[in-house]
Amino acid sequence: QTSSTMLLFETVSEDLLIYCRHQVLRIKARNEEEVKKLQLLESLEHLELDFWINPSTPALPVDVRIPTNSIQAVKAFLESHGIEYSILIEDLQVVLDKEKDDMACSQRDRSINSFSYETYNSLDSIYAELDHLASEYSNIVSKFQIGESYEKWPLYVLKFSTGGSNHPAIWIDAGIHSREWITQASAIWIAKKITSDYGKDFSITSLLNKMDIFLLTVANPDGYVFTHTTNRMWRKTRSKNQGSLCIGVDPNRNWDAGFGGPGASSNPCSDSYRGPSANSEVEVKSVVNFIKNHGNIQAFLTLHSYSQLLMYPYGYKCTEPRDYAELDALGRAAASSIQSLYGTTFRVGSICTTIYQASGGSIDWSYDYGIKYSFAFELRDTGRYGFLLPANQIIPTAEETWLGLKKIMEHVQDNVY
């Protein structure tokens, strides 16, 4: 028992996974039939069960570590089949803490206690974590506000910087479409990754010595809250539309790029409604203002899901951008980096030729504004779970996405204009 716990502990220190509220159950199968049921359970990869003793014979108990989100489901399964079990370890992290005297689940530090990078979090939790990162890594991170959403949520941006005045900078945003939960989750992981890698990883350290990174983890907070409280599939902002009962504007059809052209709807009830005018949405206008006022943004990178695509302009027209060759080559290099980690394949191309014609999109605006390195990512998956990507894919997705972003940022660093 002790040796398996110690083995687990070795892994914990290397990455961001914590075992808060993971339980270890001891399951007693009484006959072959029950063993088969446990083997069925074992085959369900999405539960991410970690069998310390695998189901093979009724003679041996089955010990299994269960991540927090799967606990209810597993217990319900066992109870409905009348399979006996007992709780071996109530909260695995507590056990690991006792062994290491660490603070991972400590009551003393409430902000770490409530935030888990491997689950989807509420807006409040994410905002609290932004504060936590800014205070714990204040040498490299600061948090500031670029505006307020329609419902008056602050729009918080993290600035990663080693100082200096107006370094050339990279812009990254996530969650402009609120139902694309993997993007906000990946963004906050990326924030943590940058802070913990600075000073240790050569690439990010040398990048931050010369450039700043601005990260907007939740570009559409109103929508995000709505996906938690009311409608998980909400995409748009939550602004009222004059003369219509329907609410919200598609914030990625609202930018001043081919606005009013094909590829966006003029119907307020549509999920791709462009809005009454370009930049009508405060969430969009705030970003535009920030970018214009900064004056030295070199890259504009935006995260969406799903489909596994890496795209460059244009969406509002199907003609090639001036920098097509360079953007395409860079996109392919980034896709290659992404694939190197878990084999996830991304298709590369312009928005128009890769998915569909879409006007009023953010990277079309940023590119025409003069920000050459404008890319839009569509993260996992390709439709099996779609927007409802299981939480156990958050970290692998964030990790691979980070490799793609880094590849682009490294190129930008060598090609500041």
Place this chain on the structure above:
Amino acid sequence: DIDDVGHKYHLELVLEDVLDKDSTVNCTAEVLYHLGNKNSAPSVQFTLEEELKNTDEADNIFYNRIKSLEKELVAENIPDSHGNVSPEMEPVRLLAWVASGYVIWQNSTENTKFQLAQIKHVKQVKRSDEYLEFDYTILLHEMVSQEIIPWQMTVLWHPQHGVQVTQDSRQPKHASE
């Protein structure tokens, strides 16, 4: 491009077993989108180059489990907001996926791309014959318009007789949602 008929696509596909990524079957298909008549489904012909795996054992386990339920199965939000699917619901989800494939086929054009987004609600309908019947309300995600479309479908299934969608209809969306 076939004059006065429509657009034909010749496809070479690899089918991958959802439960076993290493198990693949090659397939060729021809899809004909009919000119003009947007109300008719595209015609599809296909050839599997190998046999599909036998799934009798798992099918029978699921079939017997549902048949022996005292109360009709009822569930909602599969997967849930966090992408979770309980073990018992996994076959229910797979069945919806297959059935939604039929609905998607019947409603596809060259300008649509549908995916099953979620099962909002499923209710088993008890039958006196050997078939299992489920009344599903699903959400389809249409990629080009980005719309989420609620759809009702009545699904019949039997291990030896396969899946049938006996009834389906697009549902209205509420303005407040």
